[in-house]
Amino acid sequence: MNKDLFEKALKDNYPNSAADFDLDAAWEALEARRKKPKHHAIFWFFAGALLLLGGLVGWWLQTDGHKSVLAHSAGEPVHSHEMVPVTTEHHNVTPLAVVPLRSIDNTAVAKGSNNSNPVSPVHSPNGTSISVKTSQNIPQNKTEYRVSVLKNEKTGIEQRLANTAILTSIVSANDALTNQPAMASETAITFKNTADRNRFTLLETLPQVVPLVSPPKTSALALSPWSVDFIEQKKRKPKTPNWWLGAQATYGFNLLKRQGTSTYVDARAMDELPLDLIQIGLNIRRGLKRNWFVETGIQYAQWTDVRRYTAQEEHTETVPNLLLLQVVQVNGDVEDFYGPGSVIVRQQVTSENYNRYQYFELPLMAGKAFPLGTHWRLDLSAGGIIGLGSRSSGTVTIGSDDLPVRDLPYRKAGSLSAEARMSMMYKTKIGSIGLSVSGRSGINSQTKSGAMFEEKRRSLGLGFLLQHAF
Amino acid sequence: MHEDRLLQLIEGCQRGQPPSEKALFKHFAPKVLAIARRYARDEPQALDFLQESFVLLFEKIRLFDASKGAFEAWLYRLSVNTILQLLRKNRNQVSWLELPDDLPGIEIDDSDLKMLRHDQLMIAIRQLPDGYRQVLNLYVFEDWSHQEIATTLQISESSSRSQLSRAKQLLKQKLQPLLRQYEQGLI
Numbered sequence A: 001m002n003k004d005l006f007e008k009a010l011k012d013n014y015p016n017s018a019a020d021f022d023l024d025a026a027w028e029a030l031e032a033r034r035k036k037p038k039h040h041a042i043f044w045f046f047a048g049a050l051l052l053l054g055g056l057v058g059w060w061l062q063t064d065g066h067k068s069v070l071a072h073s074a075g076e077p078v079h080s081h082e083m084v085p086v087t088t089e090h091h092n093v094t095p096l097a098v099v100p101l102r103s104i105d106n107t108a109v110a111k112g113s114n115n116s117n118p119v120s121p122v123h124s125p126n127g128t129s130i131s132v133k134t135s136q137n138i139p140q141n142k143t144e145y146r147v148s149v150l151k152n153e154k155t156g157i158e159q160r161l162a163n164t165a166i167l168t169s170i171v172s173a174n175d176a177l178t179n180q181p182a183m184a185s186e187t188a189i190t191f192k193n194t195a196d197r198n199r200f201t202l203l204e205t206l207p208q209v210v211p212l213v214s215p216p217k218t219s220a221l222a223l224s225p226w227s228v229d230f231i232e233q234k235k236r237k238p239k240t241p242n243w244w245l246g247a248q249a250t251y252g253f254n255l256l257k258r259q260g261t262s263t264y265v266d267a268r269a270m271d272e273l274p275l276d277l278i279q280i281g282l283n284i285r286r287g288l289k290r291n292w293f294v295e296t297g298i299q300y301a302q303w304t305d306v307r308r309y310t311a312q313e314e315h316t317e318t319v320p321n322l323l324l325l326q327v328v329q330v331n332g333d334v335e336d337f338y339g340p341g342s343v344i345v346r347q348q349v350t351s352e353n354y355n356r357y358q359y360f361e362l363p364l365m366a367g368k369a370f371p372l373g374t375h376w377r378l379d380l381s382a383g384g385i386i387g388l389g390s391r392s393s394g395t396v397t398i399g400s401d402d403l404p405v406r407d408l409p410y411r412k413a414g415s416l417s418a419e420a421r422m423s424m425m426y427k428t429k430i431g432s433i434g435l436s437v438s439g440r441s442g443i444n445s446q447t448k449s450g451a452m453f454e455e456k457r458r459s460l461g462l463g464f465l466l467q468h469a470f
Numbered sequence B: 001m002h003e004d005r006l007l008q009l010i011e012g013c014q015r016g017q018p019p020s021e022k023a024l025f026k027h028f029a030p031k032v033l034a035i036a037r038r039y040a041r042d043e044p045q046a047l048d049f050l051q052e053s054f055v056l057l058f059e060k061i062r063l064f065d066a067s068k069g070a071f072e073a074w075l076y077r078l079s080v081n082t083i084l085q086l087l088r089k090n091r092n093q094v095s096w097l098e099l100p101d102d103l104p105g106i107e108i109d110d111s112d113l114k115m116l117r118h119d120q121l122m123i124a125i126r127q128l129p130d131g132y133r134q135v136l137n138l139y140v141f142e143d144w145s146h147q148e149i150a151t152t153l154q155i156s157e158s159s160s161r162s163q164l165s166r167a168k169q170l171l172k173q174k175l176q177p178l179l180r181q182y183e184q185g186l187i
Helices: A005-013 A023-034 A040-062 A262-271 B003-014 B018-039 B043-063 B071-089 B110-115 B118-126 B130-141 B146-153 B157-183
Strands: A066-069 A133-136 A187-190 A199-202 A243-260 A272-287 A292-328 A334-372 A376-393 A395-398 A401-404 A415-427 A432-442 A453-469
Touching (some): A005 B118, A005 B157, A023 B043, A243 A262, A243 A292, A262 A292, A262 A395, A292 A395, B003 B018, B003 B043, B018 B118, B071 B130, B110 B157, B118 B157, B130 B157
Antiparallel strands (some): A187 A199, A243 A272, A432 A453
16 A cells, blocks of 8 residues: 555654553552453362361370280289287177279361464355455464354444455365255355354355355464454463362371381381371472473471380389288187278289371472363372481380380481372362372382391371362 | 664564563654654653553564564554454544535645644644544555555544644644744744
């Protein structure tokens, strides 16, 4: 188009950039307008996971490991050597033969696309040439042409073409279009396979059928002035997220293996029974190509052993009315003499004690996800777990002494384990939820070299997982 | 902005990263606002056009393919189309002024316009009736044909030509007093 001097001057002299406005204020206004979702759901999701983690850690740390339960046997009364003046008493007194039992009962988890291009005129059989618009889908590798818009019955927007204009329908590869000739009356064109079955009304135009003409290929994408509210774009395949944030809680069996000085190992095996493993953590996952992923995070693991042992307790009690002496008279009568005396009481007490070995761990996992349909996914992963800080509670018997576990010098602060996990995840609106089966095995001993024994632990557990992709 | 940096920002925006979106906005917002100001009748409307353009940009940026064209051209077209959509929504408010055919011819050239400040030119364009302003913008600045203008604005091609002519005459009429003042040294 040839422009006159004024038009050229206008275009050349009009500023192409605005310098006099507050960019920061404009950005803030834009952000407010976009009303980005604040991801409240995600916040509560992970706040809940953190609370759960913190609460469980705090609860376990607060719990007293020692527990004693009731178990006892009677002790034999022992006569005291202390003599008191004998008094004759003839009334019946029940001899004190049984010491009262002591019970200690301490109970020791666009709008569519705005794309269209002007094309070269379409020629009808009678020679009238008209221009129509077609649309070109920007992101597709193949050029896909859509129907020009006339009137959308859904929105009511009407496009009046010039008198000689005619609609040509151009069918994309995937759509089956019932092509109706442009006749004298209004004709409905129905798309068979489009996602949105908008109906289009072909306005009255030429009385003859115009053959379909493929528009020429255009160069670079050029958006047309057309608003293509009328046609819904095909839905793009959702982009696979690259990052996930997750929380997991696992409960499993605790399988303990000790090897070493047999007397010591056997003695501890008699007393101690491995109980369970609790593992809670937060993790972050990075998706790689072809559904592979790597994952790390921070988790808290607690191995618990229960130690049951029996101890004999002995103490002396003074009783006021103890049978001190029996005198047999000449005539055969028996005379009993009572008085205060001491007895020794022996008791056997069985106690339960929980030994806990707690670690903060860094898992390093790699795996692959296998999508099963739209919502389900199977994840298989394996890797190593590095135990960082550790803490222990409870007591062990060494010789005749009970020592706190935390004071034992032979325990290592760190640990190294291998883990394999299989998870079945279900995708929801706010994230994925799932169950897992995992097995882990200690790679190195939890005791230092030079200790009397080696200790490794294994576990097989069931877990609950939450994940959110972003 | 260096092309690599621009591509980085685009990728960041395609991933929905707010820092990239902000950087992209800060770089291109002045240009988009300059376009918006040509179409708007006042500054609040221009800012509204600016925001709507970027709202759509951030929604559609995933569709952008760098191998198929320059980003700036893509953004430019997206902005113009957005503005036209918004104007079309308010098309009942679009005013057309019927001017007499015998307007005196005024000649204004490049050197004359260079004397004017940018805001004076902008104000003069803004003072045009909406319909004239749209035709003027689409023909002069967007390089559309009268056919395309006619189709978009739902007018005839001949109407588009006459509206452009009248828009230019009216604009010259508005600019002439300013130019006289410059010539006389009054401003």
